[in-house]
Amino acid sequence: MAITFTTTSIFAESKPKVAVIGAGLAGLTAAYRLQQKGMDVDVYEARDRVGGRILTVKIGDKIAELGGQSIIDDGESSNILCLIEELGLELVKNKANRNHSYFNGKELIPVYQLLSKSFNPENLKTQLDDLSQTSKNMREVLNGILDEEDPLYKVLAVRLASYEGAPIEQLSPLYTETLYDMLLGIVSASKKENGEEDDFTNLLSIKGGNALLPEKLAQMLVGKLHLNQVLKQVSKEVNDTFVLTFQNGQQITADILVLAIPCSVYEDIDFEENVLPSKRLEDIKNVQYGTNAKIMIPFSKAFSKRIRFNNGQVGCHFDVNCNILTLHYMGEASQFSTDTIQDTYKQDWSMLKTVFGDICPPFISPVLATDHVFITYEAPVGYSWPNDPFAKGSYSCIGPGQEKTLTAINEELGEQVKKLFAPINERLYFVGEHASILIEAPGTMEAACESGERVARMINHK
Numbered sequence: 001m002a003i004t005f006t007t008t009s010i011f012a013e014s015k016p017k018v019a020v021i022g023a024g025l026a027g028l029t030a031a032y033r034l035q036q037k038g039m040d041v042d043v044y045e046a047r048d049r050v051g052g053r054i055l056t057v058k059i060g061d062k063i064a065e066l067g068g069q070s071i072i073d074d075g076e077s078s079n080i081l082c083l084i085e086e087l088g089l090e091l092v093k094n095k096a097n098r099n100h101s102y103f104n105g106k107e108l109i110p111v112y113q114l115l116s117k118s119f120n121p122e123n124l125k126t127q128l129d130d131l132s133q134t135s136k137n138m139r140e141v142l143n144g145i146l147d148e149e150d151p152l153y154k155v156l157a158v159r160l161a162s163y164e165g166a167p168i169e170q171l172s173p174l175y176t177e178t179l180y181d182m183l184l185g186i187v188s189a190s191k192k193e194n195g196e197e198d199d200f201t202n203l204l205s206i207k208g209g210n211a212l213l214p215e216k217l218a219q220m221l222v223g224k225l226h227l228n229q230v231l232k233q234v235s236k237e238v239n240d241t242f243v244l245t246f247q248n249g250q251q252i253t254a255d256i257l258v259l260a261i262p263c264s265v266y267e268d269i270d271f272e273e274n275v276l277p278s279k280r281l282e283d284i285k286n287v288q289y290g291t292n293a294k295i296m297i298p299f300s301k302a303f304s305k306r307i308r309f310n311n312g313q314v315g316c317h318f319d320v321n322c323n324i325l326t327l328h329y330m331g332e333a334s335q336f337s338t339d340t341i342q343d344t345y346k347q348d349w350s351m352l353k354t355v356f357g358d359i360c361p362p363f364i365s366p367v368l369a370t371d372h373v374f375i376t377y378e379a380p381v382g383y384s385w386p387n388d389p390f391a392k393g394s395y396s397c398i399g400p401g402q403e404k405t406l407t408a409i410n411e412e413l414g415e416q417v418k419k420l421f422a423p424i425n426e427r428l429y430f431v432g433e434h435a436s437i438l439i440e441a442p443g444t445m446e447a448a449c450e451s452g453e454r455v456a457r458m459i460n461h462k
Helices: 007-011 025-036 078-086 121-134 138-143 151-164 173-190 212-219 263-268 278-285 341-359 403-407 445-461
Strands: 017-021 040-044 056-059 062-065 091-097 101-103 200-206 231-236 242-246 251-254 256-259 293-298 308-310 315-318 324-329 381-384 409-412 415-418 428-430
Touching: 017 025, 017 242, 017 251, 025 040, 025 078, 025 212, 025 256, 025 445, 040 251, 078 212, 078 445, 101 151, 101 341, 121 138, 121 173, 138 151, 138 173, 151 173, 151 308, 151 315, 242 256, 256 445, 263 278, 293 341, 324 341, 341 381, 415 445, 428 445
Parallel strands: 017 040, 017 256, 101 308, 256 428
Antiparallel strands: 056 062, 091 200, 231 242, 242 251, 293 324, 293 381, 308 315, 315 324, 409 415
16 A cells, blocks of 8 residues: 655654745745744855845945835835834835936936827826737837837836836836836826926835845844855755755755745756756746846935936936935846946946036946945945846846746645745745735835745745
């Protein structure tokens, strides 16, 4: 007679050993919650720091974020806000201009002045809904309402790419809702006597820097956090125990494995078929990642307005203190290195000189930030997430044709999960902003925390 063993029966007599791969917000949140429930959990991180795509630095005496910036990127952000309060961290509230002015090579033109035709909100919604059904990508959607040479088209293309993470031809028509919200803001601004000045969005960040959150979580995992551990292979023993092999030759075993790494680095790990089936692995590898990068420029004094502008290629805005200007790069321009960051910055410096005149800082060669938090820089500093070896991109986004794969939802162990990231045999779990079920807040720090909280509940549920 065949004897079968369930996960529950295997773990009934001993505490299961849990390995979390990745010490970004998602992995740390999951590990912290599991440890609170008395589970034996260890976290393994490839970098020599925690926090993943959160990279807080200082520019002069000011805090700046080269990675994740605002806590409330749409939605309620209830998971991360509860975690911040629980860990005793403080928040800083501020606001940012929602609309972008357009730099035409000579001057800034408020975006509401770019409206070459009127948009009726109800008719626009219907038109965009129709275009989302017939278009292959967001470029085709934009082409359906504006001419490519229209300055408003260029402004919206940069805003979409900056916000959702990829050039518009690489974005699914699902992002039509984002475009609709942007256009509504512009239409609303055009009806105000003072234009875009009153159209602001709220910002929320952690006092002292967003990197304090992962560092605080790491403090709760003393003795259970292992840095400089680059995972290279995952296999299984006869009893279904995972065997993890790291780049330095170290091997460890685990009963439960939580993968808290970006989909973009799965290609660097050898997963045996009985661990992660090849079809699922291929779909995960195909998840698209944004190409966002930043160069941040200190001004000697705060600028009087929270202006936000772009030239159809790069987006520019001041930080919450109005004394650090951030240049947002996407696509090929975002993939700068130590050798090329000066050329990237130099291409846009003449624009800054024209816009800001005498208050524009003199040209100083920017430096590429190191992968360490709270380092102080006095000159312009930048970081390219596409060139980061442990991220290979900024955050996940849905590409053309990936709608079904990346939005299908199942229910597992009493929780909703994305079908692509559903647990395997109640042993292998996936967390990260890419695995979040928060449709209204994709690619955010909140999405990372939500996935970590949810998977911890699922493991505890067993």
